[in-house]
Amino acid sequence: MKEKISELLARFEADLASGKSPDELRVAYLGKNGATAELMKELRNVPVDRKKEAGQMINGLKTKLEEEIGARARALEEEALQKAISSARRYNPTLPANNDLGSYHPITLVQREVEDVFASMGFTVEEYPEIVDDYHCFEALNIPKHHPARDMQDTYYLENGQLLKTHTSAAQNYIMKKYGAPLRAIFPSRCFRNEAIDACHENTFFQMEGMMIDRDISISNLIYFMKTMLSEVFGQDLRVRLRPGFFPFVEPGFELDISCLICGGEGCPSCKNSGWLELCPCGMIHPNVLTAGGIDPEEYTGFAFGLGLTRLAMMKYGVKDIRDFNAGSLRTLSQFKSR
Numbered sequence: 450m451k452e453k454i455s456e457l458l459a460r461f462e463a464d465l466a467s468g469k470s471p472d473e474l475r476v477a478y479l480g481k482n483g484a485t486a487e488l489m490k491e492l493r494n495v496p497v498d499r500k501k502e503a504g505q506m507i508n509g510l511k512t513k514l515e516e517e518i519g520a521r522a523r524a525l526e527e528e529a530l531q532k533a534i535s536s537a538r539r540y541n542p543t544l545p546a547n548n549d550l551g552s553y554h555p556i557t558l559v560q561r562e563v564e565d566v567f568a569s570m571g572f573t574v575e576e577y578p579e580i581v582d583d584y585h586c587f588e589a590l591n592i593p594k595h596h597p598a599r600d601m602q603d604t605y606y607l608e609n610g611q612l613l614k615t616h617t618s619a620a621q622n623y624i625m626k627k628y629g630a631p632l633r634a635i636f637p638s639r640c641f642r643n644e645a646i647d648a649c650h651e652n653t654f655f656q657m658e659g660m661m662i663d664r665d666i667s668i669s670n671l672i673y674f675m676k677t678m679l680s681e682v683f684g685q686d687l688r689v690r691l692r693p694g695f696f697p698f699v700e701p702g703f704e705l706d707i708s709c710l711i712c713g714g715e716g717c718p719s720c721k722n723s724g725w726l727e728l729c730p731c732g733m734i735h736p737n738v739l740t741a742g743g744i745d746p747e748e749y750t751g752f753a754f755g756l757g758l759t760r761l762a763m764m765k766y767g768v769k770d771i772r773d774f775n776a777g778s779l780r781t782l783s784q785f786k787s788r
């Protein structure tokens with residue numbers, strides 16, 4: 450055992466001298482399957498009368514390795530700190546600013562593109578706050594208190610009883626009361642849900658709601674506007690599928706999915722391996738919602754949609770992981786400068 454410990458120590462010193470990082474050293478020597486764990490396993494083969502001594506030697510070795518790795522980590526931290534201090538000292542606030550211009554966030558870019566497409570078809574672009582009340586987010590949308598559909602969106606409630614908008618549909622009632630019928634409007638916004646985050650789910654993401662209300666509006670109008678928007682934004686016809694979807698504020702309701710452009714429909718983490726990405730649920734506005742908005746459902750019909758803007762940006766720019774949008778990485782964002 451003594452020999453093995455000396456060999457391991459020699460190997461460790463060589464790795465330390467070669468500049469391996471503290472994390473690498475920790476995994477290689479102190480990790481679950483690291484070198485000291487291997488030695489521990491060998492304790493089984495040591496005769497009983499030497500076991501205690503061998504165990505103490507291995508523990509001594511572990512302590513030594515931990516100390517040395519810790520010292521290396523502290524030295525590196527100190528080095529980084531000194532570097533930061535000396536570069537901060539080089540910062541001269543009296544120098545003129547360089548000409549490196551900022552850039553728009555990819556979601557802003559795609560939002561503006563969609564806005565332009567709908568504006569050219571007579572839609573107005575509306576704003577609505579991110580903090581809303583229960584009535585607008587749920588009740589006015591045919592989702593009374595205790596309705597099971599409330600569980601579809603995990604809501605962040607504020608202490609004053611208001612909540613962070615879970616979907617852009619929260620502005621539907623306000624828009625209907627503002628304009629009455631007929632109306633054509635889109636309203637983009639940030640939305641918030643207490644979600645488990647993965648490659649295609651964020652807890653903060655963007656949607657764009659759209660509503661068109663008039664006499665004799667039908668599902669054909671809805672399909673036409675959805676198709677036009679997608680082919681304008683992507684500059685090509687995409688594979689799209691429409692399937693039934695349940696939302697209390699539309700009847701009938703649909704889920705509009707597009708074939709995942711990251712994997713070409715083969716299945717990948719960005720589309721949860723399904724080959725399709727849920728992008729834009731939509732449907733014919735429920736008569737109760739029109740009534741709550743002061744519009745007579747006997748006279749008018751309309752469609753509404755809730756486009757996932759962040760997911761649209763993923764597909765348009767080939768961003769595989771939705772988390773990249775909120776990471777604030779200048780390296781990622783600067784790639785959109787020239788657009």
Ligand code: FA5
Pocket residue numbers: 602615616617618642644649650651652654655656658696699702727728729730731732753754755756757758759760771
């Ligand atoms: C809604 O939010 C409905 N308000 C949409 C709607 C509007 C239906 C009008 C009918 C009529 P949903 O929860 O499925 O539905 O979200 C809509 C879209 O937002 C999704 O298809 C997806 O593209 C996007 N989205 C939803 N949750 C997330 C999330 N956690 N991260 C990123 N995008 C999301």
